[in-house]
Amino acid sequence: MFAPRPAFSGGIALPRREPRPGELAIRQMPFAPGLYLPLRQHAGRPAVPVVREGDEVMRGQLLAEADDEACVPLHAPATGRVLSIVEQPDPAGGSVQVIHLAPFPGDTQEYPGGPGCDPESASAASLLAAIRAAGIVGLGGEARPTHARLRLPPEQRVGVLVLNGIESEPVFSRVPAILREHAADVLMGVRCLLKASGAGRAVLAVEPQDADGAQSLLAAAPASLPLEPRVLPARYPQGAEELLLQVIARARGRGGGRPVEDGTLCFNLATVAELGRLLASGRCMTDQLVTLAGGALRDPGNYRVPLGTPLRFALEHAGLRPDPARVLEGGPMRGQALASLEQPITKGTTGFVALERNEAGTPEPPMPCIRCGECVTVCPLQLHPAQLGLLARKGELKAMHEEYHLDLCIECGCCAYVCPSHIPLSQLFRAAKAQWRRRQPAVAGEDAA
Amino acid sequence: VTHAPQSLRLAAAPHLHAGTAVGRRLRHTLIALLPVTVFAVALFGLAALATLIVAIVACLLAERLCAPRSALGDGSALLTGLLLGLSLPPALPLWMVAVGGAVAILVGKHLFGGLGGLVFHPALVGRVFLQAAFPVAMAQGWLAPFASGRASELPGTSLAAPFMAPGAAYDGISGATPLAAARLGDGAPPIADLWMGTVAGSVGETSALLLLLGGLYLVAVRAADWRIPTALLASVAVLSGALHELDPARYPGVLTALGSGGLMLGAWFLATDSTSSPMTRSGAWIYGAAIGALVVLIRQFSGQPEGVMYALLLGSALTPHIDRWTRPRPLRSRGGR
Numbered sequence: 019m020f021a022p023r024p025a026f027s028g029g030i031a032l033p034r035r036e037p038r039p040g041e042l043a044i045r046q047m048p049f050a051p052g053l054y055l056p057l058r059q060h061a062g063r064p065a066v067p068v069v070r071e072g073d074e075v076m077r078g079q080l081l082a083e084a085d086d087e088a089c090v091p092l093h094a095p096a097t098g099r100v101l102s103i104v105e106q107p108d109p110a111g112g113s114v115q116v117i118h119l120a121p122f123p124g125d126t127q128e129y130p131g132g133p134g135c136d137p138e139s140a141s142a143a144s145l146l147a148a149i150r151a152a153g154i155v156g157l158g159g160e161a162r163p164t165h166a167r168l169r170l171p172p173e174q175r176v177g178v179l180v181l182n183g184i185e186s187e188p189v190f191s192r193v194p195a196i197l198r199e200h201a202a203d204v205l206m207g208v209r210c211l212l213k214a215s216g217a218g219r220a221v222l223a224v225e226p227q228d229a230d231g232a233q234s235l236l237a238a239a240p241a242s243l244p245l246e247p248r249v250l251p252a253r254y255p256q257g258a259e260e261l262l263l264q265v266i267a268r269a270r271g272r273g274g275g276r277p278v279e280d281g282t283l284c285f286n287l288a289t290v291a292e293l294g295r296l297l298a299s300g301r302c303m304t305d306q307l308v309t310l311a312g313g314a315l316r317d318p319g320n321y322r323v324p325l326g327t328p329l330r331f332a333l334e335h336a337g338l339r340p341d342p343a344r345v346l347e348g349g350p351m352r353g354q355a356l357a358s359l360e361q362p363i364t365k366g367t368t369g370f371v372a373l374e375r376n377e378a379g380t381p382e383p384p385m386p387c388i389r390c391g392e393c394v395t396v397c398p399l400q401l402h403p404a405q406l407g408l409l410a411r412k413g414e415l416k417a418m419h420e421e422y423h424l425d426l427c428i429e430c431g432c433c434a435y436v437c438p439s440h441i442p443l444s445q446l447f448r449a450a451k452a453q454w455r456r457r458q459p460a461v462a463g464e465d466a467a
Numbered sequence: 468v469t470h471a472p473q474s475l476r477l478a479a480a481p482h483l484h485a486g487t488a489v490g491r492r493l494r495h496t497l498i499a500l501l502p503v504t505v506f507a508v509a510l511f512g513l514a515a516l517a518t519l520i521v522a523i524v525a526c527l528l529a530e531r532l533c534a535p536r537s538a539l540g541d542g543s544a545l546l547t548g549l550l551l552g553l554s555l556p557p558a559l560p561l562w563m564v565a566v567g568g569a570v571a572i573l574v575g576k577h578l579f580g581g582l583g584g585l586v587f588h589p590a591l592v593g594r595v596f597l598q599a600a601f602p603v604a605m606a607q608g609w610l611a612p613f614a615s616g617r618a619s620e621l622p623g624t625s626l627a628a629p630f631m632a633p634g635a636a637y638d639g640i641s642g643a644t645p646l647a648a649a650r651l652g653d654g655a656p657p658i659a660d661l662w663m664g665t666v667a668g669s670v671g672e673t674s675a676l677l678l679l680l681g682g683l684y685l686v687a688v689r690a691a692d693w694r695i696p697t698a699l700l701a702s703v704a705v706l707s708g709a710l711h712e713l714d715p716a717r718y719p720g721v722l723t724a725l726g727s728g729g730l731m732l733g734a735w736f737l738a739t740d741s742t743s744s745p746m747t748r749s750g751a752w753i754y755g756a757a758i759g760a761l762v763v764l765i766r767q768f769s770g771q772p773e774g775v776m777y778a779l780l781l782g783s784a785l786t787p788h789i790d791r792w793t794r795p796r797p798l799r800s801r802g803g804r
Contacts, residue, residue: 026798032483264798343476350482357477373482381478385489386583391692391746392487400795404746423797431481438487439583445479 026265028398029253030432032351034188034227041319042195044307047335049096049121053326054362055081056106058114060161062088067115073100077129078302081117090153090163093302095324096121109361119326132300137209145214145297152296153303153365158182158259158286159348161366164293167283168214177281179211179220180266181290183228184250184257187349190309190369192288193224195320197231200291205239207294212244215283219244222287223266225252254351255430259284261398288368306363308332311349314342314372323363330359333372343378346371351431385439393433393443399426403433403443410446415454424451489582493542495690496736499681500549500671503732506664507671511557511610512617514625515670521561522552525568533577543582547571550590550736553671554729554776555597556608560627563601567593587783588740594776609667661726668728675726682735691739694751699734700725702759710767718767729775730762743783750786750793757789758782 058064065082069075075094082092098121108114121127135148150165170176181204183193196204208220222245224232232247239245248266250256256265263282288307296303305324312318316337323332330338333345346353347370393403402422409418418424424447433443507515526548551571555564571593579585598605608624610617656666664674672678686693707724724730738744738758745754758778765774 030485261798344478344482345475346480346482348480350480352480353482354480355475355477355482357475359475378476378478378482379484382484382488386581388489388583388741389744389746390492390741391748391750394746394795395748397795399798401797402795426797429480431483435481435483436485436487438489438492440484440488442479444481448479 026253026256026261026398028396028400028432029255030396030435031252032188032254034252037191037194037319042191042198044195044199044320044322047305047321047323047327047332049127049324050327050331051120051123052101052328053095053098053119053121053324054328055092055095055117055119055326056108056114056362056364057082057092057117058108058110059092059325059365060090060155060163062086062163062166064114065089065092067103067117069100069103069117071100071102074098075100075119077127078131078304080302081119084150087169088163088166090150090155090165091302092117092325093153093304094119095304095326097125097127098122117326129301129304134298134300135210137206137213137297140213142214142216145210148297149210149214149293152293152301154289154293154296155365156286157288157292157306157365157368159186159366159368160259161364164285164289167285168211170215175281176215176217176283177219178283179208179215179217180263180282180284181208181220181222181287182257182259182262182284183222183224183232183287184262185225186255186257186368187351187353188252188254189311189349189371191311192307192309192320192368193228194231196287196291196307197224197228197235200295201235201238203291203294203298204235204287205243205245205294206298207290207292208243208245210293210297211285211290217283219246221246221248221266223248223250223262225250227252255398255428255432258398258428258430260426260428303365306365306367308363308367309369310336310372311369312342312346312372313374313377314339314345325363325365327363328359329356329361329363329370332363333359333370338372339374341375342372343375344373346373351435352429381442382440384441387439387441390438392436392438396432396436398430398432399423399428401427403447406450407433407441407443407446410450415450415457418450419454424454427451490542492690492741493546495685495688496546497542497549499685499690500553500736501681503553503671503674503677503681504549506674506677507553507557510612510664510673511670512614513619513621514557514610514617517561517621517625518555518557518559518564518670519549519552521564522555522568523548525565526551526572529569529572530576533573534581544572544576547576547589547593550588550732551593553732554590554594554669556605557610557670558622558624559597559601559604559608560629561625562627562629563597563604566600567597570596583742585742586786587780588737588743591737591776591779591783595780598776611667612665612673658720658722658726661723669732672729672732675731678731678735682731685735685739691735692741692744692748692751694748695738695744695755696734698752698755699738699759699762700730702756703730703762706760706763707767710763724763724766728766728773733758733762733775733779737779738782743786745786745789745793747790747793747795750789753789753793754782754786757785 063086066085067082069081077094077097079094081094084091098119101118101120103115103117105113106116146165154164155161185193222232229249256262305322308323309320310318345356397403406418406422427447429444431444526544530544548568571589575589575592576585660666662675666673685691704721708721710718711720761778761781762774765777
């Protein structure tokens, strides 16, 4: 009777560059002369090395094993020799062991794999074990071990799987590439995940530019596969999982899809495709699908990059121009500007943007808040960025978190994007959250005493 | 792996910006006020021009005194001066105009914390101060539209020396503004005159039509929230329409109510000031509607012929409360659904 409610209030329409024809194809990145593999590739505990300096390893061979439920094993991305295993500072804090692996230059780098598994005949438990053994983590950037997310307490049932086919930022193009080249892997991944989670059906969420890709993927699916598409109006930042689940639950879908009830699990489309690809071929995770974008690259696009490849090597392979202004890990809205390119590709990296001088504007000096309310209007979580910004300036961390729910902020950057006074709101919030987290244990201790 | 160091610049996300700026809003507001300013000078001649210049210069000097290195290049003080000048009677003694401009910036703006900190629109503060301090001069400084000699000489009152009785008696060219006339039972001028602006009144408040066009421009370029003037004017129209239905002889009709006094200037240019108005969309509706209701209330049931100025002040005083009532509820902590 009534038009469907808008998917969510707020958000912004970000300009989207139509990818050039060649950019969508997934290209294999060659092996760098040295690969650097931190043993913490994901959220949780680091893996424990099972090789020693000087060992020769085969591509796909176990390098480090998982000794903890929240951990996955790490496999050799190339056939070569372990040159060293040394403790190095971890960008996430503390330090971590890093395996330095030199691929053999003349090697064919073949990776035969093993017998694939059949989700219909396998048990859920054996699928979970296979997912863990393949070293799979969430490939949307958050890098949580996938098997751990699937292993739920028995009283908690999963009704629906949501496949997140929405780019975290429009600058990236992994989704159309996966839909074109990995349709069969996605379907295999869906079957494995349905079986492993016990979910009854799956929903593939995409934005209109990928609706055709989703349709042709579904056309190839067997009729018995309970997978339906959900095309959502393009709007940043609905690719963020926190928001997507809300959006899916509210949007009734144009095809008359049923509402998605509670008990949803959300997986990035890249995770699903990689999981399907690996379980079908009996391989383990040795590379990562990465979008390299930005005007400072002559050859931007989607690359399959061996884990451990130095970022500089990857960017130079994509035609990095001599003097980039800024290199971002992630997209322009949320990405962190890097001080150096000497970091390796890990399972947690999804894309990089190398900005030219004219793309990277100089930050304008902030002016006082004029209370225009633009940030309040665009905040997709319906927080109060203006008030939070004032509180941040005063260092009122407690009020920010307990009264104004800063913990819900996903740092999407919409507020800072629209602010006419150029107040760096998301930066203030990031800092405030980190400060609050550091203070939390002390507060808890006080309460206990 | 050794590489030559290079100059990667660091900056915090987001690395994109919508391209809006505070200065943009100001520029558009000045553009939107241009037609009515030109018309005012044509209508009231040298008196209007002198009033505007003195108001603006007073504001700029006061701003220079408080904030020598203003981030906006004094654009906001310029706008405050222009709005103050437009809202004053054209034959007001110029020294009073200067005092009003100084009060607007010193008290209305900087005493409250400057740009972003203010609670009331500074131009309103200046106007209200003059109203309270010099009620007689404010009530008698009117000029007839298109008076002869307006381009060559200033009315005697304009040049009155401070704190002296005005040298010349009030020229008596025109007794009263349309609203006051209606109140006195003299009958309102034709509605067409009211909207075109060929009536007595404040420097820039007479032509409702030009103000409406300026306001529509402001909204079209998204330099002002359309919800506030819409709610405000709708509220005035509904309430004064209802009163007119009850007693047509006593209460003016909708078009007269909308076209007279400082309503159009206030609705489009003063009420839409971002700092003194609520931040949320629903708050904007409440704010506009409340001011509209106050305008009708003051005009019809108080001792004052005109109520826009006080209604705007009261509305701004309500703003923190409206912001609290309409505070957004975070998406996740909503119950149900």
